[in-house]
Amino acid sequence: MTSPDIADLAIRVMAGERRALARAITLVESTRKDHRIQSDELLQRIGRDNSVAAPKSLRIGLSGTPGVGKSTFIEALGMRLVARGLKIAVLAVDPSSARSGGSILGDKTRMELLSRQSNAFIRPSPSQSELGGVARRTREAIRLVEAAGFDIVLVETVGVGQSETMVSEMTDIFTLLIAPAGGDELQGVKRGIMEIADLIVINKADGALAPVARSTMSDYAGALRLLRKREGDPEGFPRALTTSSVTGDGLDEVWAAITELDAWRRASSHHTARRAAQSRLWLSRALERGAVEMVTRHPGVAGALRDLEADVAQGRLSAEAAADQLLAAFRAEE
């Protein structure tokens, strides 16, 4: 694409043209070097014309293991939001999609009703096996859908490896979806998740599972009470709730909790501070990764690194002295 093509694409994305949006996301997902340069230009154009980082948008992270009912939950919640006149974009992060071939998140039959709505936009996970790459592409896709006028951006993940933490670091509110279970069935949530979740939603609270869901909810509510309240959050958060995507029970309460927390955080400037911290975090990570790659890929450093790793592991050398030696080797040869 030439520069005028990119300018045109940026205008069409900002006009909310779905095909342009899909094409723009494909561009930022590409790993080709020329596409990366074009992506950067596209994002710059959209940033320049799009005021300050979509201040009105709400970015919701959603995680849950396969089978917990993420798709039906998103569809049921999304249909309610669309009915209220909101525009919702659903992005997916599935770091396993490259390995597993066909991603469950790319399945065309998912969210059939929601995907037909003009105020909804659903995009499967980019097929990348490297989480860092998925992170960048997803953050850029968030920028694009916001530029296209979607104010609710839901980023879902199946929770492989570190993907929940990554998603929480690019969203405003993080929701964990859990299946009703008790006693031995209860798998337990992955370590670290209880710490980042703003809401724990026990799904499938209908029929025979309803009482199990309520008891699962009170287990999690109890566990959440043992954690110190997050600074700047209102009473009652993190919160555990039950919901049924089939009957619709609890969906309004989930949305009410999300908007209550969001309103509180915006009023207390936590929202702005969190987004600013996130953007600093991504920049410093990118710079760290770049600086470390620049040093470790330098001839003369790579070999030394391996030897020094062993020295540090065996206690012959402090980590800091080893790092100093590596940087000195880099400087000497640069």
Add this chain to the structure above:
Amino acid sequence: MTSPDIADLAIRVMAGERRALARAITLVESTRKDHRIQSDELLQRIGRDNSVAAPKSLRIGLSGTPGVGKSTFIEALGMRLVARGLKIAVLAVDPSSARSGGSILGDKTRMELLSRQSNAFIRPSPSQSELGGVARRTREAIRLVEAAGFDIVLVETVGVGQSETMVSEMTDIFTLLIAPAGGDELQGVKRGIMEIADLIVINKADGALAPVARSTMSDYAGALRLLRKREGDPEGFPRALTTSSVTGDGLDEVWAAITELDAWRRASSHHTARRAAQSRLWLSRALERGAVEMVTRHPGVAGALRDLEADVAQGRLSAEAAADQLLAAFRAEE
């Protein structure tokens, strides 16, 4: 100190001479540049002569808020270990000590009985306000006390900021000490702690507080069951226990739990893998910090970083594109 002096100091530390050990720790705690060079030489000498990173030692992290009874707990547990013929060193990490002036952890009256034992060595926190500095000095002090023959190294922290995570990243087993409390009194543990704790010990389970302690314990035991078991850990961990440093009840059970978990992890090679991962972590952090400092302190980069931070925050530029620009600026001027 000259090089022969350092060689002599190393020999005396390895012979278990307490005054030499204290002097060596003072040396590694110093921020003076000449002392840093001497420290590195000392650690190299100790490493070289000390076989592979003290494979027999057990490093225990212990955290708890002020007033929870850390000192009495450590004294009571330490006296039992000393009675069993074990040599125990207690190191402290209190990042607030520089700010607060007199550190509570430096208080001479603490652990009066234990500090008189020839098989115990107690060292207050280095007074450094910067957590990264405290981390290095504590890791180096661990190396020194292990070289001096202390096989149980207990690293305690008051849990200011990120200090628990830091301590868990330099120890084999992490223990959280909690005061009995119920309902509204219950402050809740800091986020992230439940995730790193191997043992949660409810202290002061004596007298009128005994039933409260038992109920607190079952609350935490319930919460721990909701977390997925750590890969490679035996059933029943993380575990919640009650103890009384006054009556001594539960202390044997705490030690039994620690040794059970440690034996399991050593048998399953988790122990070695954890230490190797920790040493890689510290090296890569040191290298990252060094590489990032090298880049950001470079003339021409520092100013650009501030501008680019704003661009990234406002979405005009991706974090990765900004990082690329900074690295290009560094390369151009180097």
